[in-house]
Amino acid sequence: MDGPVSGARRTTLRTADVARESGYSLQQVRDLERLGVIPPAARSGNGYRSFAPIHLHALRAYRGLAGAVGPVTARQVLAELRTRTVAEAASAINEAHVRLARERDEALRAQKALEAIEAEAGTSGFEPGREREHEDDAMTITELAGALGVRPSALRFWEQEGLVAPERVTSLRARRYGLPAIRAARIVTALRSAGYGIPAVREVTASLHRLDGLEEAHAILRGRLDQIAVRTVALLRAGADLAAVVTSDRDPAAP
Structure with a gap:
């Protein structure tokens, strides 16, 4: 279930907001969350999903990466980026450039x-x-x-x-x-x-x-x-969003 979020400038987003901004359907957003392409959404007590700007970055990064290396590899890379150090994540992205x-x-x-x-x-x-x-x-x-x-x-x-x-x-x-x-x-x-x-x-x-x-x-x-x-070009366009995913909530100097 996905409920409304009030406020003129949202720091939290509904599934409908994320779908509209990313160009994916509601079901695609849920599926990509389930597959680990985007981080798990926060859930309220009544089960409503609550997304953040980083989810939009992840979805846009996935679109560009999928166009560059294919959806299967893109899903794997996006799911792994959040568990790696900044250096390891940057290296994984660089591998896509090297492959092309x-x-x-x-x-x-x-x-x-x-x-x-x-x-x-x-x-x-x-x-x-x-x-x-x-x-x-x-x-x-x-x-x-x-x-x-x-x-x-x-x-x-x-x-x-x-x-x-x-x-x-x-x-x-x-x-x-x-x-x-x-x-x-x-x-x-x-x-x-x-x-x-x-x-x-x-x-x-x-x-x-x-x-x-x-x-x-x-x-x-x-x-x-x-x-x-x-x-x-698709990989280049995804660059800023990939950087946001890599650096989100992480210290670049972390081991």
Whole structure:
């Protein structure tokens, strides 16, 4: 139950006040309290909830953090912040910034890998699906895995998923990768290193026989970078509210 609180400038807030100011519904406010995202509300003798400004800070912090790292991780972080020292809490928030920076670096590395493949294709007169292959161009699974910096098991898995199609030496059942497979494997490696799942990678590799295959891969990575930028802005917007949650009722010099 949630009752009214009188006064022109409230230091205590009703559930309805918190919901209106935070943009969450009444039930969402109650659920987030139950999940430990916000501190427990004070209760009067008749069971009415009484919230404080720190609850608004926590809800706004959760919104930004959820946009940056996902709701599950955001709930876990917000629930833990109140039990940590200021230094530990600040470190936990910094980890979210580091994670986003790492994702951005991985996407940029993947983008550079695709640019290198594109440049190589341009200098060799490459057209997707029309490579002229020589015996010396083919690679074994061990050679290709070493060149890409992945395990042979990864190449076998990609084969099972239809991402890379090696040739086989039938007498020994040994895999051999020609130029088409090598190029596909390099693109798969670039996209997987940027955090893309198998379905998205499959969509790109399926288009490699078309002239826009590499451009589609670039488009996916540009979309990834745009998404990371949006998440980073969400985390920045949550900064002041996260700081309020971290420092509320705590001494920064406390052990």
